[in-house]
Amino acid sequence: MSSDRIDNILKTLPSNPGVYQYFDKEGKIIYIGKAKNLKKRVMSYFNKDTSLTGKVRVLVSRIADIKWIVVDTEYDALLLENNLIKEYQPRYNVLLKDDKSFPWICIKNEPFPRVFPTRNLVKDGSEYFGPYASVKMMNTLLDLIRQLYPLRNCNLNLDQKHIKAGKYKVCLEYHIGNCLGPCVGLQSEEDYMENIRSIRSIIRGNMGMVRAQLNDLMKKYASDFAFEKAQIVKEKIELLDRFQIKSLVVNPAINNVDVFSIVEDEQAAYVNFVKVASGAIIQSHTVELKKKLEETTEELLSLAIADLHPRFSSDATEIIVPLMPEFQMPGITYTIPKRGDKKQLLELSERNAKYYKLDKQRQKELVDPERRTHRILDTIKKDLGLKEQPVHMECFDNSNIQGAYPVSALVVFRNARPEKKDYRHFNIKTVEGPNDFASMEEVVYRRYSRLLEEGESLPQLVVIDGGKGQLSSAMASLERLGLHKIIRLVGIAEKLEELYFPGDPLPLHLDKKSETLKVIQQMRDEAHRFGITHHRKRREKGTIKTELTEIDGIGAATAETLLRKFKSVKNIKNASLDELKAAIGNNRATIVYEYFGGQRSEV
Secondary structure, eight states: OOHHHHHHHHHHOOSSSEEEEEEOTTSOEEEEEEESSHHHHHHGGGSOOTTSOHHHHHHHHTOOEEEEEEOSSHHHHHHHHHHHHHHHOOTTHHHHOOOOOOOEEEEOSSSSOOEEEESOOOOSSOEEEOOOSOHHHHHHHHHHHHHHSOOOOSOOOOOHHHHHTTOOOOOHHHHTTSOOOGGGTSSOHHHHHHHHHHHHHHHTTOHHHHHHHHHHHHHHHHHTTOHHHHHHHHHHHHHHHHHHHHHOSSOTTOOSEEEEEEEEOSSEEEEEEEEEETTEEEEEEEEEEEOOSOOOHHHHHHHHHHHHHHHTTOOOSEEEOSSOOSSOOTTOEEEOOOSHHHHHHHHHHHHHHHHHHHHHHHHHHHHOTHHHHHHHHHHHHHHHTOSSOOOEEEEEEEEEETTEEEEEEEEEEETTEEOGGGOEEEEOOSOOSSOHHHHHHHHHHHHHHHHHHHTOOOOSEEEEESSHHHHHHHHHHHHHHTOTTTSEEEEEETTTTEEEOTTOOSOBOOOTTOHHHHHHHHHHHHHHHHHHHHHHHHHHHHHHHHHHHTSTTOOHHHHHHHHHHHSSHHHHHHOOHHHHHHHHOHHHHHHHHHHTHHHHHHO
16 A cells, blocks of 8 residues: 555545544455544554554555544444454454453343443343443443433342242341332232333333333322322433433434435445444445446445345334335335324435545545546536536626716636636626626627637637626627527525526526536626626726816826825825925925815815
């Protein structure tokens, strides 16, 4: 892998939490690591730091490619790193990885089951929930369970014959209220297992069912006038609500669901997969599908689902999609949400797909800087129905104030970028008064008749700042020159940012984020800025000269001499007679000094 290639990859690294993977020249994963900030962590391997150990330097020397996976939190990165290491067993992780396993919550397969954390999974029929990348979150969940449901934490064999034989005595946990004494028959196994069923629901994220059960119990106690017990249950409901607000990732009613979204461009489609189980997002993955033929979006989505669904061993019975795929798997419900939590999940998936697409584009553009230009030009060509890429584009804008000093500005873009040396100003010559239509017709004719005379290249696209009137005027000039079939005209109306084509009464509405619209807006704004600047200078120049030349005996040459010397009319008004004499002689200086005498006294 060349240093340039590594530098390009490092530049595109995000600053999010995630997992990074190093590959050797044969495409095999040689190291997997986690990071709170992917960019900082991965770049630390390549910063020529002499403190790196010999083993790390050997690892870096064998890196041929780098890939990464972005997650929401560093805990998710930790969990994902652990799972990937177990799956791929990279060579260098044998020396560098932290091989501790993640904890699970175990509901033990025994009479009056215990509920406790463990790192060892034993195949004895017990239930295991997890793993938990955050021990703190797991302990918080266990604390909630213990506060809601008194459970035993001893390791006694609570077989019914032992209980009936009176083999055990209650311990301190019973006396402080943490256990209801099943060991001496003070709590039935049926009542205990009912609590276990509720605990199982809480661990799976189904808080709603548990809350409903507690609410019914509270009402029952209240109707029996057992208000102290009702208050205890009410406090448990409030505790559950507080925990639920902090811990929910998505609506827990959305269970065992897969989400697929797709975004695409001319060359490829990007499909993101999100897996939702027990009220939480537990998996996310994006794939790129290179287009070979004219595949439809529905076909591409079908191919991605067929690949990802079995790859992640999904047993989901519902798939959320933005559109119905071409092929649908039997026994699965496909949902296109319009609103609500499922719609938000789909939007989350779409954002991941868009980020993946942008990242791929940035990598390609860093390798080939002209790729972005070609992509933008291809987009404009497609959106506006052009026959070729608009390598050369021009835009006109008129500027006048109540018909005074009318000017027109022309800006030129080449390869979708401003070519400022080719900008031009036009002072309107043949039009009297404020007439934008006639002014546009004049400058378009002057511009392209001159290009024809000088044998210069013509633009593929011309943008007119204005609506249908200015567009028709520009078209009339192109028709007079015989260029109406060679140059593509488009007008942009400022209020709604609509695009108009000659002879078409209906405007074209492009997405506000469209690259085509952004380039046209940039051209329009640049022409407006360029025209206003020129118009202001011309207006100021005209106003100053008029005020000086209105003085009897002072002509244009004298006015220009004064302006070069004193820079402004205000300075001329405040100048002394001697200063004026030194600039323009005794006679004319006296005339100017006496003319401004009254204004000077006011100042």
